[in-house]
Amino acid sequence: MELVVFSLNYSSWSVRAWLALDHAGVPFQVRHIGGFVEEGWREKLLAISGAARVPVLLDGGLTLHESLAICEYVAERHPEAALWPQGARARARARAVSCEMMSGFHRVRQEMPMSLRGRAKGFAPSEQAQGELARIFQLWEEALDRSGGPFLFGAFGVADCMYMPVLSRLRTYGVGAPTGLQSYIDAMWGQPSVARWATLAQGEPAIPMYDGVLG
Incomplete structure (x- = not known):
């Protein structure tokens, strides 16, 4: 392969x-x-x-x-590998969240191109990008509230793979996330596959x- x-x-x-x-x-x-x-x-x-x-x-x-x-x-x-959650409703939500990443958040991608090892200077997202980030944070909070964490749908899966580049962008551009998401952010950066990729x-x-x- x-x-x-x-x-x-x-x-x-x-x-x-x-x-x-x-x-x-x-x-x-x-x-x-x-x-x-x-x-x-x-x-x-x-x-x-x-x-x-x-x-x-x-x-x-x-x-x-x-x-x-x-x-x-x-x-x-x-x-x-359990890349999707077991329950039908949880799988449906995980797919919806993943598809939203595929089709949306264009201003975040445009204004914050990914560079894992890069660090931007003096960056401030536009109002539109801030709105998209707020929606991303909302998706994360809702998924974590339902699953209990540590990842979006309990175990690490496709939805987390889809949003990991957003976490990379937050670090690169110095953009903060709500404090309630810090445990998820820490779990993601500590996940073995993420660590190998980094x-x-x-x-x-x-x-x-x-x-x-x-x-």
């Missing part, structure tokens, strides 16, 4: 799929394509997937793009066009 990614420091969508695979204990290789900096990167990606987007999972004859679809595939292939990301090559937005 092989996961095609841009960068585990900058590519939030790549990170989401990587976390699901690592947490499930799936043996897989990572293939890097230097998006926007490597010569011929788009052609290389098109040769793998017509969507020309990362991540892409290659598993035998299967070529699968989209982070959430990859997470779903891993969850089905490895039910022992170590790998530190060694990823720098991309100046991304680092330049940090100020």
Whole structure:
């Protein structure tokens, strides 16, 4: 099994799929394509997937793009990893929360590009981005209230994979979260797959066009 990614420091969508695979204990290789900096990167990606987007999972004859679809595939292939909660209602809520991350929060992504090891100077989110962050915090609080934690739906799962890049952005841009979420934030940074990702990301090559937005 092989996961095609841009960068585990900058590519939030790549990170989401990587976390699901690592947490499930799936043996897989990572293939890097230097998006926007490597010569011929788009052609290389098109040769793998017509969507020309990362991540892409290659598993035998299967070529699968989209982070959430990859997470779903891993969850089905490895039910022992419990990437979705057991109850039907909890699973439905976890999928809804994950889909909202996929389709929304555009201002947060636009104003706060991910760079795990980066640190922005003097950043202040716009009113629109603040509104999106407030919605994210609301989603987290509601999920944790229902599940009791330590993760959004009890055990670490797909929903946490989907929102981990938001936690990275909060750290990079110095944006605080409500104090009631600190236990969740601490649990996420201490989660073994997250810790392994953070170590790998530190060694990823720098991309100046991304680092330049940090100020």
